[in-house]
Amino acid sequence: MSSINSNLNCSTNALSNAQNIHSLSIVKEVKIIHQNIRSMRTNFDVFLINLSQLMFKPTVIVLTEIWISESELSLYKISGFKMFAKCTDYSRAKGLLVYVLEEIPCNSISVTLSSADCVLLTLHFGFINFYLLCLYRHHVIQPNHFLNEIQGVFHKVSGNLVIVGDININILDNNQVSNDYINLMCSQGLQCLLKLPTRITRSSSTCLDHVFARIANMYKFQLLTEVLHLDISDHSMTVFSIAPVHYHSQNRGGCESEPLKYGINYNYLKHCVAGVDWTVVFNENNASKAFELIIEKLTSCLEFSRFSYSTTKDSKKLKPWMTNSPSSA
Structure with a gap:
């Protein structure tokens, strides 16, 4: 994980391709969706149907609990997207898969945690660059161990950062684990952008799927989150979007907007x-x-x-x- 910070700033090679430069100029809003899919074999087709019915095209797709081995990845490609995966052959209920639009310049940074599956990327857009940390915390691992490990990642990553994934910590609960987790995120300048139930059962309503962001000059951007209850699995889909503040005012169908x-x-x-x-x-x-x-x-x-x-x-x-x-x- 050495020289992580240089990956975010040194985008010369990624931007040398003329097609990528053009794509940067037309991307005005970034949308990242996350879905705990609980088995690609069982629910991937249902996910694709729901994906085709969304009113927008996601920039990044994050799937957790994929439950497949690395040898199966080629079976789950999505046209127009490149893939980054963290698979575990020794445990069924794990794994993480990230899809990024092919035209978006990005770099993968190697990070290994024993308490979570992790994919760390740097994403480059015309209006902003940021790290994207995608996580699935193993529920059998003690939360304190995860918090200690994730601090090691924070010490090596500076600048704009977005975190999405299933952390298996219910931030709607006011308990020691949740408070320690929220305090750690706050100490790193990470704002909790989603506090709605993402897993609803007959007996519980919990927020296990999180979105955190640390964006410099945040007032220059509009950050939005929502939860889509699509019945793909027992978890709902989360959507995170970021765009310059003027982007949404220009796309309101001609309504005249007041000062921000x-x-x-x-x-x-x-x-x-x-x-x-x-x-x-x-x-x-x-x-x-x-x-x-x-x-x-x-x-x-x-x-x-x-x-x-x-x-x-x-x-x-x-x-x-x-x-x-x-x-x-």
């Missing part, structure tokens, strides 16, 4: 501040420098807790005495 507004996710801010490592502040002998470090860390928490939104003039709520048009008066 900003808000603070205070629950995330609380977790982010709670997860800050203040050691460097305590070890600083210069009071002025220590104060600057405090401000820097708090400012960082505020930046990652801020979200943007906009409203259209057509969607403004009218006063009770006002009608939609003069003719109806």
Whole structure:
């Protein structure tokens, strides 16, 4: 995993192909879908049917619990996508497969965890570059072991980062495991973008499939998530999209938009501040420098807790005495 940071910045070779350069210029929104498929042999055909019925074409497809060996990968190609896989021949209920559009420049970085299946990629687009960390945490492994291992990955990855996958930790629960996990993510500047049930049974409703993101100058982008209940497996599909803030305003069917507004996710801010490592502040002998470090860390928490939104003039709520048009008066 040495020289990981250079992989994100050194994209000269990837961009030398003219076709890739053209594709970068036309990609205006990135959409990443994740589905715990619980056996490619059983559910891949159902997944493909649902994929064809989506109202958008995903940029990246992440499938977890694929339950196949490396020798079977050629049976599960998707036209127009290149594949990156983590297979385990010794255990059935594991494995991870990532599809990326062929025209998108990307690099695979070798990462091995004993507590999770992992694929780490660098993705390059015209408006943003970022790491994509795809994970399936083995449910039989203690969560603390996973948290310790994932910290090793964080220490080697800097810059924009998106994490998707089935972590097998229910972040809707307020318990020690969930809090330790959320605090670790917050300490790395990673914002939790999805807190909705992704696995619903007769007896439980849990959020095991997660989306986290750390994006510099996040206010310049619109980050959206949703959950699609498609009955592909006992897990729902998650969708993450990122685009420049002006992209969605230009695609609202001509509605005139007001200036972008900003808000603070205070629950995330609380977790982010709670997860800050203040050691460097305590070890600083210069009071002025220590104060600057405090401000820097708090400012960082505020930046990652801020979200943007906009409203259209057509969607403004009218006063009770006002009608939609003069003719109806």
